Amino acid sequence: MHAFRDDALGEHDAVGLARAIRRGEVGAAEAARAAAERVRAVEDRLHAVQVRVDAPAPAAGTGGAFAGVPTFVKDNTDYLGLPTGHGSAAFTPRAARRHAPFARQFLSSGVTVLGKSRLPEFGFSPTTEYEGADPVRNPWDTDRSAGGSSGGSAALVAAGVVPIAHANDGAGSIRIPAACCGLVGLKPTRGRVVPNAQSRQLPIDIVSDGVVSRSVRDTAAFLAAAETYWRNPKLPPVGLVEGPSERRLRVGFLLDSPNGVRSDSPTRAAVMETAATLERLGHTVEPVDLALDPRFTDDFLTYWGLLSFLLGVTGRTLGADFDRRRMDGLSRGLRESYLGNWRRTPGVLKRLKRTRVAYAAAFRGLDLVLSPVLARTTPPIGHLSPAVPYEELMERILAHVAFTPLNNVVGTPSISVPAARTTEDGLPIGVMFSGRPGSERTLLDVAFALEADRPFRRVQDV
Template sequence: MDGHVVHAFCDDALGSADAVALAKQVRSGQVSPAELASAAADRARKVDPLLGAVQVPLYDQPRYAPEDTGALYGVPTFVKDNTDLRGLPTNHGSEAYTARPARRDGAYATQFLSTGMTVLGKSRMPEFGFNASTEFQTGPPTRNPWHTGHSVGASSGGSAALVAAGVVPIAHANDGGGSIRIPAACAGLVGLKPTRGRHRDGEQASHLPINIVSEGVLTRSVRDTAAFVAAAEDHWRNPSLPPIGRVDGPSRRRLRIGLVLDTVTGAPVDQPTRDAVERVAALLEQAGHVVEPFTLPFTEQFAVDFIQYWRLLADLAVSTGKVMLDRSFDTAEIDGLTGGLRAQHRRSLHRTPGALLRLRRVVATYATMFARHELLLSPTSAHSTPGIGYLSPTAEFDELLDRLQNYAAYTPLHNIAGAPAVTVPARVDAGRPPIGVHFSAAHGDERTLLEIAYTVEACQPFPTIQEIR
């Protein structure tokens, strides 16, 4: 498909409003949840045949929250296809089995639903979230609404496409190696990966040797992300972490920010990405912050160990598929990426204990990075959003793995460390996908991340897709 822009923004009940504005309209009686759901369903029907972002539609029977519950009551949304919702299948993006409807809502789904949003279905993701592009072995890919010839990232790619295209203002996402932040960068969105344990864990997280998964959302405005975080915290707050509360704008604090451009793998950073990060750094200096070069205290060994852990997770997913997922699970139908990772793990089992030992030490090393700096600024990925096919699971495996390592070169660190990070738009131009920048902070300091995101948004407001010509 030749690349072109696809969006659903129009003069309906949703308009171009963000989630906070829509929730306010619902509370005032200006619009009803049913009217918003109907408008979002019409938008999805219009653009999803071109984007391929919806896994399970609920257009005719949306799941409404109990009346007047939650700060985002009545706002339409989608839930990612690795999270249990009562009555819907959870297929984890895999073509290797057909899941039966979940019997109950998952623990995180309950927290997500407590915000009052209306669920219009499930969004697509690549198999088990292992890829950095939402592409499949046989099915059509999920396309980037800014340029349909390009990837929209992964693994929360379906949610990113739906939010960027204007179908809904906010959608569920989660992040096990960059799966909130990379789609946010590809689609010109805000994507906050919270601290480990900030929210209730999803169904798979408790079974992981190292829990690398954080739950969250993708949005078009910083205030929507901040409102969601506060609403989720109203339902449940981890007492071992400092509360975030409601963050309403930039802080007046003068921050010291470390600028990270080099990758631990030595992967090259392309010039458009470097230029976008340096431009944001200059904006922050103009706003009164101190930005200075910073070198990560990690070597290429971290990347080697993370890949070994990635292989282990693929091996576990396939080996336990019939028990943990569904009796219909067929190992022969897994995609090329999952199969390649699993095969490599089987040949390198002896390396796994050492990799796990070193990865568990990352938390302590990560904490030292914030002795002098409140935040670090870096690219989200090492190069611009690739075209469809570049990260396809049908590609030759060794080449695909090399491409993934060189692309997703920054984000996995924060999953292993359990640390918070956020991606915000940095460059949004007509005719090509956006570029995002990435801020990371000490454990539990989402507040500072949201404040700096507000600062960037104030310095260069984030345009929506219909505003770019």
């Protein structure tokens, strides 16, 4: 299912649409109306939108890389005048009194915000599903998950409603839906964009904001635009990356996760095919050993549970009627699991912070590491639903999400790009490149090279 048609948006990506608007070929208001019509055409099936802006208007100012480009903000980020619901039925959201810091950074690019996209409760799940509401569906196959937690944004971009949308990533929440929906999704280095309002007070800040897009150049243009608004002086500048360089890279690759989860056959084949493409393009590719503490998975689950526990304690700051008993099964299970293990917290935090040592050791002599994004191909709706009993659900999640959390703990950048499709039903399979802190230019470089060698297949091509 998709919304592509012969209108003001056409098949433009965000860079192309912004150029058409600057040239006067398309008006910003016309683009916003076309996107609103596209929402109406597909929303009854996709269920990707949480709330719409009554009268969308371009961001203040006359410039910006994406001036006039319609988009959505994820519904865990405050946008002035719109409620922030965090995907939860545990409280009644109230209208935000101001933009969140990242919302201001995103708006500085000139985008026109049409509304807010849906996410699973508090972004905890790798699928955008609920116990008492319609799930967000994947445009490639509406019986499949769109991923999570930025599933609403990914579904809207893949379906052609908007060319780019806000996403954020605390354990894979940009890269997972990008992989499921055939998009580009880059989790920036910790501190690359303005700090996330929800996580900057936590003992380990695992959340980074960014976007999902249909082209590498859109993600590159977003990073360059974000940097013109604010740049972290502790990180090397990214600048505007416009295509692949002639630099030849040393790339390590993993087929199975460092915590022992074996990837399924289609996913392994996608990684090996990508490795062969890199070698053909002149890069050196070799296996790499990433030796994590064997307690990493359990430690991350404890930290994940701590986040749910803290939300249960502080939930009334979100809404006066907050009731933690109305949180979904995944959130409740995480909290209850943490209450049984809370005494481990100091050791957990110490070991998670030390993970950067093992990560750095794996990169000796390497520029990037290639791996799957997910250990399994895109699951059907219901497989990872929060209605599944907690113990069974957690087994399924751990068998599915086995690669992405590492970058969140260490704070390093990582990008998902479409690499292949399943033979049986043609669903996208993403592969992931991870780098050292501040290495976004190198990640974009290799993503541009793969896109140029074999343009990413789009849902409207099926």
